[in-house]
Amino acid sequence: MTEPELYDYDDLRRHTVAAVTVARPGDSALVLGSSQSAEILDPARCEMPRRRRRGGGGVVLVSPGDLWVDWWIPADDSRWRGDARASSQLVGEWWASALAPYVEEPIVVHRGGLEGDASHRVVCFAGRGPGEVFVGGRKAVGVTQWRVREGVFLSSMIPARDSHDVLDCLREVPAGLAASLDHHTVGSLALDDVVVERVLAVSGDWATGPLPNL
Secondary structure, eight states: OOOOBSSOHHHHTTOOSOEEEEEOOSSOEEEEOTTOOGGGBOTTTOOSOEEEOSSOSSBEEEOTTOEEEEEEEETTSTTOOSSHHHHHHHHHHHHHHHHTTTOOSOEEEOOSSOBSOGGGGGBGGGSBOTTOEEETTEEEEEEEEEEETTEEEEEEEEOSSOSHHHHTTBSSOOTTHHHHOOOOOTTTTTOOTHHHHHHHHHHOOOEEOOOOOO
């Protein structure tokens, strides 16, 4: 089975203005990274719908209550960054600024490359990537991107749930993966939609973007 794409990406790249989407899932789904094989999932053990994004990284569990914001930045916009790592860091800085009034623990935007056990990257929230935000040493905001000549599409999320349900859907669970999924959730940070309003405010002016195919 071919997973439906999360967005109409061909339509998205025709957008000539910067746009933002605040996604609000009505149900849970698994979103595969662009290079992941669907064979990593066992459909007999997992009935959740599946989608595929055009962005790197591992499987993401999307659920009602996620704080999920995606940005499309055209190449001629002032927020465009020619360097992929810098683009992700920009998103991380927006989130860090928005989170600062709500958390007491240190907030860190990851400025390095991919880190963590390579076998654990099958699940997004098990590792570290550029621009991702950590609160008190635990991952809070996941970031991924898709780059084309017309612009960059940046996706970010603070999950409503932990990611352990993904383990039940994998054909094989790498040793140590469960322990590496110790990330923050909306509840552990005691957040609500106000933080989304703040991240939109600090990121600038945007048109309304398309909704994901969920």
